[in-house]
Amino acid sequence: MTPTADLVISGCTILEPGLTFRDDVTVVVRDGLIETITDGPPDGTPRDTGPHLDARGQIALPGLINCHTHAPMVALRGLAEDLPTEEWFNGVVWPVESNLTARDVTLGARLACAEMIRAGVTCFADHYFAMDAVAAVVEETGMRAHLGQAYFSSQGPRGREESLEFALRHRDGAGGRITTALAPHAPYTVTDADLAATAALAHDHGLPVHLHAAENRDQTEASLARHGATPVDVLERTGILDTDVLVAHGTGILDRDLPVLARARGHVSVATAPRGYLKFAWPTTTPVRALREIGIPVGLATDGAASNNSLDVWDSMALTALVQKSTTGDPRWLTARQALDHAGPQSAAALGLGDRVGTLAPGMRADLILVDLTGPHTQPVHDLAATLVHSARSSDVRTTIVDGRVLMRDRELLTVDVPAVVGELTSRLPALTDRGHGRRVQEYNT
Amino acid sequence: MTPTADLVISGCTILEPGLTFRDDVTVVVRDGLIETITDGPPDGTPRDTGPHLDARGQIALPGLINCHTHAPMVALRGLAEDLPTEEWFNGVVWPVESNLTARDVTLGARLACAEMIRAGVTCFADHYFAMDAVAAVVEETGMRAHLGQAYFSSQGPRGREESLEFALRHRDGAGGRITTALAPHAPYTVTDADLAATAALAHDHGLPVHLHAAENRDQTEASLARHGATPVDVLERTGILDTDVLVAHGTGILDRDLPVLARARGHVSVATAPRGYLKFAWPTTTPVRALREIGIPVGLATDGAASNNSLDVWDSMALTALVQKSTTGDPRWLTARQALDHAGPQSAAALGLGDRVGTLAPGMRADLILVDLTGPHTQPVHDLAATLVHSARSSDVRTTIVDGRVLMRDRELLTVDVPAVVGELTSRLPALTDRGHGRRVQEYNT
Numbered sequence: 001m002t003p004t005a006d007l008v009i010s011g012c013t014i015l016e017p018g019l020t021f022r023d024d025v026t027v028v029v030r031d032g033l034i035e036t037i038t039d040g041p042p043d044g045t046p047r048d049t050g051p052h053l054d055a056r057g058q059i060a061l062p063g064l065i066n067c068h069t070h071a072p073m074v075a076l077r078g079l080a081e082d083l084p085t086e087e088w089f090n091g092v093v094w095p096v097e098s099n100l101t102a103r104d105v106t107l108g109a110r111l112a113c114a115e116m117i118r119a120g121v122t123c124f125a126d127h128y129f130a131m132d133a134v135a136a137v138v139e140e141t142g143m144r145a146h147l148g149q150a151y152f153s154s155q156g157p158r159g160r161e162e163s164l165e166f167a168l169r170h171r172d173g174a175g176g177r178i179t180t181a182l183a184p185h186a187p188y189t190v191t192d193a194d195l196a197a198t199a200a201l202a203h204d205h206g207l208p209v210h211l212h213a214a215e216n217r218d219q220t221e222a223s224l225a226r227h228g229a230t231p232v233d234v235l236e237r238t239g240i241l242d243t244d245v246l247v248a249h250g251t252g253i254l255d256r257d258l259p260v261l262a263r264a265r266g267h268v269s270v271a272t273a274p275r276g277y278l279k280f281a282w283p284t285t286t287p288v289r290a291l292r293e294i295g296i297p298v299g300l301a302t303d304g305a306a307s308n309n310s311l312d313v314w315d316s317m318a319l320t321a322l323v324q325k326s327t328t329g330d331p332r333w334l335t336a337r338q339a340l341d342h343a344g345p346q347s348a349a350a351l352g353l354g355d356r357v358g359t360l361a362p363g364m365r366a367d368l369i370l371v372d373l374t375g376p377h378t379q380p381v382h383d384l385a386a387t388l389v390h391s392a393r394s395s396d397v398r399t400t401i402v403d404g405r406v407l408m409r410d411r412e413l414l415t416v417d418v419p420a421v422v423g424e425l426t427s428r429l430p431a432l433t434d435r436g437h438g439r440r441v442q443e444y445n446t
Numbered sequence: 447m448t449p450t451a452d453l454v455i456s457g458c459t460i461l462e463p464g465l466t467f468r469d470d471v472t473v474v475v476r477d478g479l480i481e482t483i484t485d486g487p488p489d490g491t492p493r494d495t496g497p498h499l500d501a502r503g504q505i506a507l508p509g510l511i512n513c514h515t516h517a518p519m520v521a522l523r524g525l526a527e528d529l530p531t532e533e534w535f536n537g538v539v540w541p542v543e544s545n546l547t548a549r550d551v552t553l554g555a556r557l558a559c560a561e562m563i564r565a566g567v568t569c570f571a572d573h574y575f576a577m578d579a580v581a582a583v584v585e586e587t588g589m590r591a592h593l594g595q596a597y598f599s600s601q602g603p604r605g606r607e608e609s610l611e612f613a614l615r616h617r618d619g620a621g622g623r624i625t626t627a628l629a630p631h632a633p634y635t636v637t638d639a640d641l642a643a644t645a646a647l648a649h650d651h652g653l654p655v656h657l658h659a660a661e662n663r664d665q666t667e668a669s670l671a672r673h674g675a676t677p678v679d680v681l682e683r684t685g686i687l688d689t690d691v692l693v694a695h696g697t698g699i700l701d702r703d704l705p706v707l708a709r710a711r712g713h714v715s716v717a718t719a720p721r722g723y724l725k726f727a728w729p730t731t732t733p734v735r736a737l738r739e740i741g742i743p744v745g746l747a748t749d750g751a752a753s754n755n756s757l758d759v760w761d762s763m764a765l766t767a768l769v770q771k772s773t774t775g776d777p778r779w780l781t782a783r784q785a786l787d788h789a790g791p792q793s794a795a796a797l798g799l800g801d802r803v804g805t806l807a808p809g810m811r812a813d814l815i816l817v818d819l820t821g822p823h824t825q826p827v828h829d830l831a832a833t834l835v836h837s838a839r840s841s842d843v844r845t846t847i848v849d850g851r852v853l854m855r856d857r858e859l860l861t862v863d864v865p866a867v868v869g870e871l872t873s874r875l876p877a878l879t880d881r882g883h884g885r886r887v888q889e890y891n892t
């Protein structure tokens with residue numbers, strides 16, 4: 001063990017487990033972990049000397065976690081606007097994705113990581129295609145990620161086999177920063193038999209599952225009409241709810257699904273990405289309050305930038321609070337403090353990473369961000385939680401650290417060359433966005 | 447006329463009237479006006495030489511307009527969180543406002559102007575107390591503003607008289623950057639007789655009116671129960687709808703109010719501030735689509751930062767689009783282009799300033815902002831309107847110009863000393879926020 005620390009951060013206020021703030025602390029980072037959090041300035045002993053980051057006037061928070069995205073879809077940001085869900089899928093996104101190459105995915109993932117690091121996101125759960133390329137970008141950019149290779153039953157058994165092979169090959173990759181999942185697309189694109197086979201593979205190999213389910217109310221109603229079962233029922237009867245499963249969206253979860261989900265408590269979680277639900281004009285949002293009442297963690301997410309238009313988890317945090325107040329009719333619900341709970345511990349739990357990230361305490365991985373609240377839009381501060389959730393913006397994140405490594409310092413990205421990525425990606429857009437061929441990777445038909 | 451320009455902006459893409467974008471233009475500013483907009487670089491003749499701003503890669507937009515706020519309330523940002531409307535007013539805001547001094551208002555207005563200039567807001571409609579202090583801050587910071595001294599009937603005739611006296615004294619102040627309005631608080635705090643007297647004063651003195659009305663559905667229902675009339679009916683029968691009137695919020699406007707408002711087309715407008723409606727869990731939002739159908743301009747607003755937590759009109763623009771899609775159930779409605787229309791021409795029209803600001807064309811006042819879209823969160827660009835509304839953030843505004851004067855250059859504020867303002871304001875907060883006295887400026891009782 002080296003006598004000096006890898007990083008010493010001093011002078012900041014820190015958000016501690018239990019959602020309390022502690023002023024003027026020194027955080028010592030060693031071997032990718034938070035070693036100590038102590039009051040006052042560094043004491044000058046060898047154990048807290050090392051590269052120093054003066055964070056006076058800043059707030060240290062757990063790095064934000066994007067619990068469900070399709071990072072490379074930043075390449076399609078703004079391409080499919082103001083469309084209903086079906087046209088968005090069938091008219092634009094799935095035709096365009098039939099052109100997708102591994103190089104497009106590499107460039108999209110790099111741009112997405114740049115965007116997320118600048119927004120204070122330190123970890124993302126990605127569900128997409130050509131995921132080897134995403135894993136390589138996670139390695140090179142220093143991000144943490146939970147990765148799954150998506151598949152449809154229309155691909156035949158090959159899709160599922162490749163998803164398994166990916167998950168096994170990259171598990172614990174990038175020095176432990178990569179975790180993996182099996183990633184069937186959704187109950188409306190993957191058959192019950194394939195979901196059951198996925199559940200069996202998950203058990204055999206000790207892998208979690210990440211999929212879309214009950215994305216919207218239409219899907220739930222179509223499932224009821226076709227199968228006499230909700231998407232959650234389908235997850236249960238195929239054994240998916242017996243695995244460690246992350247469900248994206250769930251705005252179509254019905255009251256009758258809640259006891260089913262409650263039985264899976266401890267190994268089921270939900271990711272909410274409220275901006276897209278508003279944009280698609282879906283009639284409901286994720287039932288966060290009902291899920292909280294039955295002990296299901298709800299993590300924050302952005303979905304892909306083709307629907308959300310950004311990967312701004314800070315925005316998801318504020319919007320989750322606002323939309324939950326509005327949809328429940330209760331201004332007292334989903335307080336700023338609860339929003340921080342969803343952003344940190346619940347998002348980490350949703351990805352099965354609650355023992356590593358999502359809270360700042362000795363022994364946790366050093367995934368943290370430093371937020372500057374000196375801007376006029378965040379002053380004065382009467383209630384730090386409210387300032388963070390409702391006044392601060394992702395652009396107030398000054399510094400982003402993953403596993404003890406500084407990925408952005410004072411707004412300067414250290415691991416992605418954005419102009420180079422944008423230049424090459426832009427040159428590829430005509431080929432990527434061509435829809436003259438009439439192909440689609442899949443048909444949207446709930 | 448001087449041979450050289452006051453400012454020459456070159457290399458930018460500009461949003462022109464009719465919501466079309468034109469690439470690589472030179473904008474020449476003289477005497478506070480846009481003199482010319484021409485293709486390509488400056489031609490080197492004396493008429494387009496002068497102080498030069500290289501805006502290559504940036505987008506020139508009309509400065510944003512905050513159509514309804516209480517700027518000095520930034521002092522209370524985060525003080526009254528997660529509360530129902532009545533508790534927010536009666537338990538916190540109105541008790542605290544009974545402590546308010548002109549110095550608090552000066553400092554709050556300075557901080558608010560700093561926040562707005564940094565967010566690309568060039569004009570705001572303010573409705574508050576001690577407005578002489580706000581007018582002085584508008585003068586010193588270089589902002590444009592539409593100001594009204596608020597009053598309740600509980601103040602007796604003095605409130606209305608002071609509102610008139612303020613409006614007359616400051617009309618066309620700050621070199622024409624200040625316009626004024628009579629500012630009764632709302633139909634539930636100002637009697638019919640006082641509203642009628644206000645309407646008469648408006649006619650006598652050629653002044654517009656700015657007030658809250660039908661803020662939420664509860665107010666409308668209480669008005670129906672008490673008077674057998676909606677708040678809009680009250681505005682009509684008291685003559686307020688015969689004046690040039692700006693109505694804040696209107697989430698309680700009913701279908702039956704629409705023909706009444708349609709009869710006032712041409713001199714009534716509405717300001718929408720959707721974030722606060724979500725936060726208060728109000729059951730409805732401003733009926734923007736119905737108002738658009740009857741030709742009533744709807745401007746964008748933030749309300750005060752005590753409810754909205756920021757003065758970020760860019761956020762109001764995106765959120766208006768999202769909430770309108772969601773509440774109408776139509777993803778095709780309130781497109782990004784329509785959002786830009788609300789932000790520019792409709793907001794200017796809402797304040798009676800449509801002949802001066804809100805669009806960029808020769809002869810208009812030079813109120814414009816330059817937006818940087820090189821950040822990873824705004825790339826690639828498939829649809830510039832979508833990128834601006836749904837991906838860009840207020841922090842992407844690099845430069846803010848009002849009446850041809852640069853108030854922020856490359857994110858640096860040139861007319862407000864934020865640390866000095868925050869320092870003095872913070873020292874005053876214990877006195878400002880004391881509620882031990884049991885007083886209120888008014889009672890909330892719809």
